[in-house]
Amino acid sequence: MNRNISLYDWMGGAETLRLIVESFYPKVQANPLLGPLFPADIEPVMEKQYMFLTQFFGGPSLYSDAYGHPMMRARHLPFPVTPERADAWLGCMREALQEIGIEGELQQAIIVRLTGPAHHFVNTPEEET
Numbered sequence: 001m002n003r004n005i006s007l008y009d010w011m012g013g014a015e016t017l018r019l020i021v022e023s024f025y026p027k028v029q030a031n032p033l034l035g036p037l038f039p040a041d042i043e044p045v046m047e048k049q050y051m052f053l054t055q056f057f058g059g060p061s062l063y064s065d066a067y068g069h070p071m072m073r074a075r076h077l078p079f080p081v082t083p084e085r086a087d088a089w090l091g092c093m094r095e096a097l098q099e100i101g102i103e104g105e106l107q108q109a110i111i112v113r114l115t116g117p118a119h120h121f122v123n124t125p126e127e128e129t
């Protein structure tokens with residue numbers, strides 16, 4: 001693994017972040033566990049995610065500059081984030097990375113970096129089946 005540059009630079013910066021977000025949200029919308037939580041007009045969510053992930057991976061602080069402290073767990077509290085949904089979210093992200101040709105070590109590093117927050121945002125126990 002290249003430890004001298006940020007994940008942002010390693011993945012290819014702004015251009016790659018756009019591709020990730022554009023590939024990721026159609027998968028989220030199509031996912032039965034995730035889709036219903038999101039608005040039909042997904043464009044504003046995509047833009048915020050682009051800004052957030054940019055800074056999260058070590059690029060410019062686009063999200064905080066526009067919206068202040070991310071408080072990302074708090075921003076997810078209105079939505080029932082279950083462990084199943086966290087795994088589904090990470091699954092969509094892995095598929096998106098694969099689709100745009102981010103594989104191997106870099107894919108793994110990105111998923112590992114997102115796994116902590118995804119599980120941290122869980123605020124609702126697994127639904128009874």
Ligand code: HEM
Pocket residue numbers: 034037038039045048049052053056067072075076079080081082085086087089114117118119121122
């Ligand atoms: C764990 C499973 C997750 C679920 C079910 C989930 C779901 C959601 C939902 C429903 C929204 C609101 C959409 C709207 O505006 O109506 C949202 C917003 C957002 N999520 Fe997630 N999310 C998850 C994980 C993550 C992770 C891991 C990150 C980044 C590390 C993330 C970053 C964001 C951002 C940046 C926003 C926009 C916040 C804003 O409104 O400013 N989410 N998410």
